[in-house]
Amino acid sequence: MLNMLQRFFLLIVMVCVLAACRRGGEPALVLAVGGAPSELAFWEQVLADFSEQAGIRAELRRQPTDSDQRRQGLLIALKARQQDPDVFLMDVVWLSQFAASNWLYPLDDLAGADFDPSVFFTRVLNLVDRQSGALVALPVYIDGGLLYYRKDLLAEYGFSGPPRTWDELLEQGAKVQAGERSRNPGFWGFVWQGAQYEGLICNFLEFAASGGGGIYRDGGFILSSPANERALSLMRSLIHEKRISPPSTYTQMKEEDVRTTFQSGNALFERNWPYAWPLHQQDGSPVAGKTGIAALPHFPDGQPVSTLGGWHIGVSRYSDMPQQAWELVKYLTSHRVQKRMALELGWNPGRSDLYRDPQVLEEMPHFAELRSIFSYAEARPMLPYYSQISAIVQRHLNAALATRSRPEQALRAAQAEIERVTARYRIESEKSDHEFHERHEFFGEKN
Amino acid sequence: MKLTHDKRAAALFILPLLLTVGVFILVPVLGTVANSFLRDVTFLPERYIGLANYRALLNDGAFWQSLRFTCLFTLVSVPLELIFGMIFALILNQALPGRGVLRVAVLIPWAIPAAISGRAFELIYNYSYGLANYLLQNLGLADEPVNWLGTGWGAFFSLVVADGWKTTPFIAIILLAGLSAIPEELHQQARVDRAHFLQRFWRITLPLLKPVLVVALLFRTVQALRIFDVIFVLTGGGPGGATNALSLYGYQYFVSGDFGYGSAISVVLFALALVFALLYVRASRFQEEMR
Structure with a gap:
């Protein structure tokens, strides 16, 4: 007769054997x-x-x-x-x-x-x-920022097509918003992602690079530049001066808030990813059949950019x-x-x-x-420490949108902070040593 | 002989607890401390760098901003929760009709996970369809909707309210337990001596409640210091980093693969909580000496 302890022991052995069999299989x-x-x-x-x-x-x-x-x-x-x-x-x-x-x-x-x-x-x-x-790596799924617009409203207000430049977007947005407000007080000209999160970087890159700006180029950070200042000032003015983007842009506007605002018929233009298209077109959507897509607008001296x-x-x-x-x-x-x-x-x-x-x-x-x-795809900085850069840039851009700092001030502060924080990741000589070491090991394993 | 046997038995009973504390608390804490002395970044060779992570923290403006916010949040929210918790506890301690139901009702916010109550408050603070703006506009108190989370202080107090709603019940229930342990005769006697309500509260209720109070405060202070979920859901640290709590800041580094720096931030947070805890423990000892 086995006692309790022995039975328990036997059970454990059996479980181990079974587990080993499973591991030993194909x-x-x-x-x-x-x-x-x-x-x-x-x-x-x-x-x-x-x-x-x-x-x-x-x-x-x-x-x-x-x-x-x-x-x-x-x-x-x-x-x-x-x-x-x-x-x-x-x-x-x-x-x-x-x-x-x-x-x-x-x-x-x-x-x-x-x-x-x-x-x-x-x-x-x-x-x-x-x-x-x-x-x-290989791309399985591609995403890029684009402009959704209301075809019906643009036609109603006498515009022949979607805006090609930011100035055209301002003009169309202001006119349609002013007209629609009498029917719908919650109507906005342009909704986009401005909350403090990764989406803000994607939006900023599109504004900035469509006029010669950007975050990182040829091995250096280029945040503090006139082109970026112009882009950030435009983003800010959409909310605070032109007032065709809601004040909540910099507090809660992420992809889904933006999409639902547009989809419920409360916006003329929307910046979003392609995933919104089938949702806008689905049965029961108020904007089904009335929506068009286009490349995002650009500055007169630039071209469209899609993050x-x-x-x-x-x-x-x-x-x-x-x-x-x-x-x-x-x-x-x-x-x-x-x-x-x-x-x-x-x-x-x-x-x-x-x-x-x-x-x-x-x-x-x-x-x-x-x-x-x-x-028109443009990549965010391809750096191993991109996340740290993103967190810094998000914070300063969002502060400018919230009028907690001026655009040029925010960009300068972001640039300085990036230089300081990322210094500890840019240990070039050591890094190549590391790569050499790892590659060596790698070939060793292969042989 | 019997005594040592008892002692051995006692040690045996305590052993599982010690092991649990050791494995699940001591080891991770010490591991984090050890990690904070390393350059532990996924794409660089791992290396002991002494206090370099802490030196970098000293020069990190965002870290100081986080530290300031975290301390301020704790120092504002915990006293407010204490005041409201005390009021609730005093009310619930009265012989009201339906007291049992009320006690359960008060506990409901505490039982809801913070991430979910955060979502609920998101619906309250929402600019275009939020409850707060709906009420404000329909009562004629404002013409335009208010962007509650749009300014540093707006976001700060919105978070204090959202967190307070959830955690005040915790203080209320602990204080309620303390209140029910105070003998009614003391109050009756005081009434005979014509002590009015406030006098009785200061002279009888508060001193006798002090040990329980310290426990409630200790728990809440440590929890407030490591606030995460509500902020993660409501502001994400915005606007412009104004509500970037320390735990959120550390989390960003862990997610992005800089484990050394993230550990250093965690250690600072741990030290901060420890200081507060020791202060409370001291305060409660002081109370014992008074007796």
């Missing part, structure tokens, strides 16, 4: 992705198809929807050099950090001769997916099966899967060839315009 690829339930269901389906076709078992590691949490989940796994996940999706602004941390497998080493990178948006590949010369967003796929440096992982990356960025993604999820594929696909265009006619808007 290893599986792990793809880490987060998102809405419908998106996760889509990934499950795609992975099942891949497993069947390629004969490689692939599993989904479900991540939360929130992008900060997704990033943290990856950070912890990679910092601990875990073998899983093998493949994961990254927000475009993480790419530099992941690459500089040497967490991404150089895809050039995995890709065979049959791989053709020209099917992707070349500008996007060059802006973000190539890090110090090496291809480290690049989106998700990119990469292979972990610590993956125990990189070659199979590459097969999965190839599959997920294939014409067939990207087309499914566009048709089933309404996502904007990273492959440019799909924007000419007749079937896709029939279902999603706005893809034709998106294609030209994405050609």
Whole structure:
């Protein structure tokens, strides 16, 4: 007769044996992705198809929807050099950090001769997916800021089309807002994202770079410049002088607040990402059929700019099966899967060839315009310490919008703070030592 | 012999608690302190850098702004919560009809997760469809909606109200427990001596409530110092960094992969809470000596 303790011991042994059996079985690829339930269901389906076709078992590691949490989940796994996940999706602004941390497998080493990178948006590949010369990721989903406008209202007030310059936007916005206010006191000319968060940087970059400004260029920060001052003054004047953007712009306006304001018929112009398009057009939306999209306006001496967003796929440096992982990356960025993604999820594929696909265009006619808007794509600074820069810039821009500081003052303060705070990350000689060391180790492992 | 056996048994009973405290509190705290002496950035080689993170904090304007906000928030919100909590507790301690229901009702805000009550307050403060502006305009108190979170002080007091709504019940319930432990005879006796309400409150209620009061204050002060959720939901640290609490500031560094600097911020926050806690403990000892 076994006593309690012995039974308990036996149980533990059995559990361990079972666990070992499971571990000892066929290893599986792990793809880490987060998102809405419908998106996760889509990934499950795609992975099942891949497993069947390629004969490689692939599993989904479900991540939360929130992008900060997704990033943290990856950070912890990679910092601990875990073998899983093998493949994961990254927000475009993480790419530099992941690459500089040497967490991404150089895809050039995995890709065979049959791989053709020209099917992707070349500008996007060059802006973000190539890090110090090496291809480290591929775009799965492309995002870019654009202008939504009310076709019906512009026609009613005698305007022939959407504004091309910021001055035209001011003129159209003021006129339509003044007229609409008699019917709808909560009507605004232009809604955009100005709260203290990442979205503010995306909006600022579009204003600034559409007139020669920006945040970072040729290895230096260029925040404190006349072009940026003009852009920030315009953003501020939209709220406080021209008053065609609500005062809540700098306190609560994020993507969804902006979208719902426009969608409920309370705005003429909206700056948002492409995700708002199908929502505006859905049944029961007050603006369905009345909405158009265009590139954002620019300053007379500039051209439109669309801040690049989106998700990119990469292979972990610590993956125990990189070659199979590459097969999965190839599959997920294939014409067939990207087309499914566009048709089933309404996502904007990273492959440019799909924007000419007749079937896709029939279902999603706005893809034709998106294609030209994405050609104005501008990336946020591709630096490993971008998050720190973003937090600083957000704070100072938001202070200027809240009239807590003057635009030139805010930009100067942001520039100074960036120089000071990021000094400790820019230890160039040490960094190249580190890279050399890691690369060395990396080749050692491969042999 | 028996005594040592008892002692050994007692030690055995305490051991799990000590282990739990050690594993879940001491180790993380010491780990964070150790981490704060490192350059622990994902894209740079890890290295011991002594006090460099703390020296960088000294020159970091945003850190000082966060520290100032966090202290100010604590020093304003905790006394306000104490006053209202005391009023609620005194009312609930009276023999009112439906007292049981009232006591439960008061506890409801405390039971709601802060992130959710933050969302609720977002709907109250919302510029275009918020409850506060709706009431203000329909009562004819304002022509234009107010942008509640739009100024530094506006955001500050909006947060104090949102946090106070949620945490006042905590103080009220703790004080209520203290109140019900005060013998009614003392009050009756004082009434015989014709002490009026305020005299009885100062001379009887408050002194006898002091030990409970210190506990409530200690808990609330430490919680207020590490406020996160409400700010994360309502202002995100805005406008212009005016409400960037220390915990939010540290979180930003953890998310972005600078664990050393984030740890240093956490250690400062921990030290701040520790100082407050020691002050309260001292205050309660002082109380014992008085007796």
